[in-house]
Amino acid sequence: MIAPVIRVQGDRVTDASTTSAVANIGVVGLAVMGSNLARNLASREGNTVAVFNRSRSKTDELLAEHPEAEFVPAYSYEEFAASLAKPRTAIIMVKAGAGTDAVIQALTEVFEPGDIIVDGGNALFTDTIRREKAVRETGINFVGAGISGGEEGALNGPSIMPGGPEESWVTLGPILKSIAAVAEGEPCVTHIGTDGAGHFVKMVHNGIEYADMQLIAEAYDLIRRGTGKTPAEIADVFAEWNKGELESYLIEITAEVLRQDDAETGKPLVDVILDQAGAKGTGAWTVQTALSLGVPVSGIAEATFARSLSSHPEQREAASALPGPDEVFEVADADAFIEDVRQALFASKIVAYSQGFDEIRAGAAEYGWNIDLGAVSKIWRAGCIIRAQFLNRIADAYAETPELPLLMAAPYFADALTRGQAAWRRVVIAATQAGIPSPAFSSSLAYYDGIRAERLPAALVQGQRDFFGAHTYKRIDKPGTFHTLWSGDRTEIEAEDTH
Numbered sequence: 104m105i106a107p108v109i110r111v112q113g114d115r116v117t118d119a120s121t122t123s124a125v126a127n128i129g130v131v132g133l134a135v136m137g138s139n140l141a142r143n144l145a146s147r148e149g150n151t152v153a154v155f156n157r158s159r160s161k162t163d164e165l166l167a168e169h170p171e172a173e174f175v176p177a178y179s180y181e182e183f184a185a186s187l188a189k190p191r192t193a194i195i196m197v198k199a200g201a202g203t204d205a206v207i208q209a210l211t212e213v214f215e216p217g218d219i220i221v222d223g224g225n226a227l228f229t230d231t232i233r234r235e236k237a238v239r240e241t242g243i244n245f246v247g248a249g250i251s252g253g254e255e256g257a258l259n260g261p262s263i264m265p266g267g268p269e270e271s272w273v274t275l276g277p278i279l280k281s282i283a284a285v286a287e288g289e290p291c292v293t294h295i296g297t298d299g300a301g302h303f304v305k306m307v308h309n310g311i312e313y314a315d316m317q318l319i320a321e322a323y324d325l326i327r328r329g330t331g332k333t334p335a336e337i338a339d340v341f342a343e344w345n346k347g348e349l350e351s352y353l354i355e356i357t358a359e360v361l362r363q364d365d366a367e368t369g370k371p372l373v374d375v376i377l378d379q380a381g382a383k384g385t386g387a388w389t390v391q392t393a394l395s396l397g398v399p400v401s402g403i404a405e406a407t408f409a410r411s412l413s414s415h416p417e418q419r420e421a422a423s424a425l426p427g428p429d430e431v432f433e434v435a436d437a438d439a440f441i442e443d444v445r446q447a448l449f450a451s452k453i454v455a456y457s458q459g460f461d462e463i464r465a466g467a468a469e470y471g472w473n474i475d476l477g478a479v480s481k482i483w484r485a486g487c488i489i490r491a492q493f494l495n496r497i498a499d500a501y502a503e504t505p506e507l508p509l510l511m512a513a514p515y516f517a518d519a520l521t522r523g524q525a526a527w528r529r530v531v532i533a534a535t536q537a538g539i540p541s542p543a544f545s546s547s548l549a550y551y552d553g554i555r556a557e558r559l560p561a562a563l564v565q566g567q568r569d570f571f572g573a574h575t576y577k578r579i580d581k582p583g584t585f586h587t588l589w590s591g592d593r594t595e596i597e598a599e600d601t602h
Contacts, residue, residue, distance in 0.1 A: 126153035126175045126186050128278050129193040131206055133161040137196030139258035140223065140250070140282070141165070145172035147281040153193075155183040184213035190274055191218040194248075199224045207234060207245070216242025219271045223250045227388055228299035228306055232470070235267065235298040244271040247298070249305020251487035252284065260284035262487035263292040264308070264479075266301030284486025291482040296472030303392075303466050304479055307459045310389025310403040312353075312489050313382075314455035317406035317543040319357050322448045325530065328539055330437040334361040334371040340441060348519070349449055351491035380410040389462070396465040400458040401550045402451065405542035432537035440533075446523035447530040451547035453519060456497065457511040458550070477501030509554070520551065527551075575601050 127149070130141040133156040145152045153175040156162045162176050177183035184191060191214055195206050203222055210220050220243060222231065231247030238245035246267030250257065263279050265272070272294045283292040295301045319341075326337050338361035345354045363372040386407040393400040412419075434440040460476055467474040480497035484490055500513035507513060511520060531548050534541040553559065568574040570589045575598045577584055586598035 124186060124188045126151045127188055127192065129153035129155065129177075129183055129187050129191070130196060131155050131183070131193055131210070132196035133165050134196070135254050136223075136250075136257050138165050139254055140194065140196055140261075141174065142169055142172055143258050143260070143282045144278070145169075145174060150278065150281060151175060153177055153183055153186040155180070180209045180213045184210075189215070189218070190244075191215070192221070192274055192278065193219070194221040194223045196223050199226045199230075203230075204234070207238065211238060211241050211243055214241075214243050217244070219244045219246060219267075219275055221246040221248050221265070221267075221275065222302075223248050225249075225305070225309075225383065225385060226302050228303040228392075231266065231299035231302045239268075244268050246271050246275060247300075247302040248279075249295075249301050249308065251305060251308055251483075251489075253488065256284065256486050260291070260486050262482050262485065262490070264295050264301040264304045264482065265292065266295050266298055266303075268297060269294070283482075286481070286484035286486075286490075289481060291484060291486045293475070293478045293482050295479070296467065296474050299470065300467070300472040300474060303470070303472075304463060304474065306385050306388050306392070307462050307466075308483065308487060308489060309383075309385035310393075310400065310407075310462075311455055311459040313386040313389070313406040313410070314402045314459075314543060315351075315353050315452060315489055317409050318402075318448055318451050318455065318547075319353055321534075321541045321544050322444050323357070323361070325444055325534060325539060325541065326441055328432055328537065329434040329440055329533070331433070332437070334373050338362040344445055344448075348493060349445065349452070349491075350493075352488060353491075379414045379416065381414075382407070382410050386410070389459075392466070393458075393462050396462065396469060398458070398462045398465045399550060399553075400462055401546040402455045402458055402543050405546040406455075409540075409542050427538035428536060432533075432539065434533070443526035443530050446526035447544055450520055450523040450527045450551070451544050452493075453511050453516050454547040454550055455543075457509065457516070460497070460510050475501075476507075477505070511551075511554075524551070573598075573601070575599070 128144055130137055130144065130152060133141065133154060141152050141154050144150045152172065154162055154165060155177040159178055162178065166174055166176055175186045177186055187193065193210060195203060197203055197206055203224060203226060207220060214220065220238060226247055235245040235247065244267060246265050248266065249264035250261050252261035260283055263283050265275065265279060276294065279292045280290040283290040285291065295304050323337055326332060326340065338358040341354055341358040341361065345358065361373060364370065365372045365375045368375055386403065390400060390404045390407050463474060463476060463479065477498045480494045480501065484494045496515045497510065500507055500510060500515065510516060527548055531541060531545050534544065565576040569576050569586055573586055575584050575586045584598050584600040585595050587593055587595050
């Protein structure tokens with residue numbers, strides 16, 4: 104039960120136990136993301152939003168700036184709980200980590216069985232699994248929800264990836280549908296799966312985002328160095344690309360960034376920004392998790408490593424005197440080269456998404472989630488950072504073949520790769536000969552060649568492993584597991600599989 108709490112607000116004395124339960128949804132944490140999400144909720148018909156922040160000033164500031172939202176303010180967890188109609192539903196929008204655990208603990212002390220706590224932050228999915236298990240013991244539903252779209256998405260309509268128990272979706276679903284972005288008449292939200300499924304899918308989304316951004320940056324770098332075009336001229340190239348199969352939010356904003364001039368120097372803004380990329384950690388989580396699942400996400404990994412490389416200026420300075428190609432890189436036919444880069448970008452983008460969906464499928468199998476990959480692609484069509492025209496093609500592929508083992512082998516993507524592979528190879532060759540780093544382009548092409556290869560040199564690796572560690576191997580011509588007595592007479596014997 105909620106204990107009575109007395110507080111003073113101005114000259115009024117109020118009792119939290121008598122607070123009217125008028126709100127159907129509450130938001131805890133009123134920094135920019137939380138405030139924008141609360142405003143989004145309040146703007147939708149049928150929602151009344153309770154708000155609470157550890158710092159009272161944030162709550163008062165939000166109320167003063169947005170009286171039209173008619174927020175229900177709370178200045179303690181007890182009052183917050185009392186303001187919510189049952190089943191109480193609260194979305195936490197605080198920094199991932201210990202702060203999230205503290206808020207969850209505080210809410211479980213004032214909520215009751217059947218109520219719902221939603222973590223809308225960028226939590227690591229294994230933390231969400233742990234939290235859901237602990238909260239479940241209280242009878243309260245815990246939902247980890249990935250929310251993509253940044254500050255603008257939170258305010259105007261994000262892509263939302265909620266996990267948690269099915270029971271919670273009955274209450275939470277209509278609320279989240281009311282605020283989600285809409286693509287072709289469909290809200291960009293679906294119940295992903297139990298416990299940590301939502302945050303897992305959001306993590307992979309961010310990993311794909313890393314790859315997408317790095318590929319775009321490599322395309323820009325190659326065009327600029329190869330053709331000598333200015334950032335503004337390259338902006339026109341990206342704007343044109345945005346009218347075709349590469350149409351996406353990231354291509355759109357790339358053109359905007361490249362057109363921007365610095366007010367202080369008059370130079371292109373991209374030329375005065377320090378070339379050291381930041382990261383919040385979700386790309387690294389994606390790669391680490393893929394390694395544990397045995398899923399190759401080489402494009403995502405190289406994009407993550409490229410950010411790390413850029414952020415080590417002392418090493419880059421030490422390497423600056425190392426030799427590179429003698430010849431200056433300059434293409435003979437600028438238009439043809441730009442078209443090659445466009446095709447290489449699209450082909451590499453297909454690889455990034457294919458690898459990301461492979462990881463989601465593997466994660467679902469490992470953790471017992473029933474994830475609809477086609478539905479995931481649909482909720483990414485609007486609101487999120489990687490929203491793109493070709494996500495419809497991904498949805499079509501999974502609709503046609505729900506158990507599709509490899510996304511890039513679906514007819515549409517296989518055809519695109521067939522059309523683009525020659526250009527892709529020319530671009531990677533040109534970048535290598537010119538000494539221009541293109542790790543995402545190169546690794547994506549290597550993955551493409553590896554996955555389609557009839558036979559890989561892994562056979563030699565297995566031979567080496569058996570030689571030094573008796574790790575055994577299998578043969579192509581008969582069943583069973585074998586080991587060669589390398590330190591003996593080198594006869595082959597049947598052995599127990601130690602892969």
